[in-house]
Amino acid sequence: MAGQSDPHLSIFSSEEVEFLAEDELVEIVPNINMGSLNFIRGDFGPFRPQIATEVPLWLAMALKKRGKCTIRPPEWMSIEKLTRVLEAERDSPREFQPLPFHYVEISKLLFDHARDDIPEIYMVRSLIEDIRDVRFHKVETGLQTISARTHAVKLKNLSAMEVNIVRPFFVRTLQAFYKHDSPQMIHQPDATTNRQPQVVNRGPRRDLRRR
């Protein structure tokens, strides 16, 4: 976790998460003739006009800014796909739909840099906002069920930005619960709190709740 802006909270800033998302691949249609580019992570190109190719998002944005390509919006960013995801999110209160890990960041970057390449951008944007709100509400209601016996929580399909938002709160909460639930503090099960017998073995990881 080197290079974080705030090592104390063990958190990335939103800008840092955005930076990580720029490594995701997107499809572009170049309008220039250019040989292939050799990077540490691999070779991209060669670029031929009207021949689609995959490049990292940051490169796509750089080319787009200079008017050298158009970006093809990813498959999941179509209105039909997003509508289906939104409906599924609303229908299943305990599960998250599979979306790209960086969907919040990718969509924002594309909205900012490639507005003219996304058909019906307002609809897409509002759908993504809705999906994000529904998912975050689910995260919040999920957090309410944390209790003293929670040692780990499994959140399947949660995206990078969503994790990043709840991380500081979440870590502190689990720490506090861990502290107050330590065997030195709790000697006997107390009748007022309806606690179950102490779990002595604190495994480092345990799925307490299927999500």
Place this chain on the structure above:
Amino acid sequence: MASYYDIDDIIMEDELISTVFQIGANGVGMLDPGAERNCVEQGAKVELPFWLAHELHLRQAVAVTVPPCFNQKTRKEIQADAACVDLKSRCSYFYELGCKVAPLIGDRTIGSFLLYAFTGRYKEVLSKAHSAAFIMAPKFLTLLTKEETRLYEAARSSMTAFKKWRVGGPRFERASILRKRKPTD
């Protein structure tokens, strides 16, 4: 969790707790404002900071009584509605003090009481922290202890940071070295 240099741990140990002297002590009349001579008599009730009470307790010089924030009245209030109890005015280091004071008193219910209080109050912090991100200083913040305030701040600041990022628009940042060079061009 608490380290030697943890400032909150140090401040917390300054909390006054009331103790009863088990032995007479000479030359420490300053501890007891009601003392006539420069000594504390056996059986005198004296308020001492936690760090001193702890040391004297180890030497069996004082007996520690239950601090008011862990008495029956507070427990009843917590049981009624944990989220509405003003713990900050009672003891802003409620949980930390509770953890430290429990072994001194030998009261084994304090641990589960703390856990119960935290579980009840944490949900309120959670629901307020993410939703009320725009309200400047909600009234309920004044009820929170130090630990809860920090929890609230953690949630709120990450949410505001995200919102700021979302409406920020495209970032065009110039390296500072470029900015400096510009006038000479």
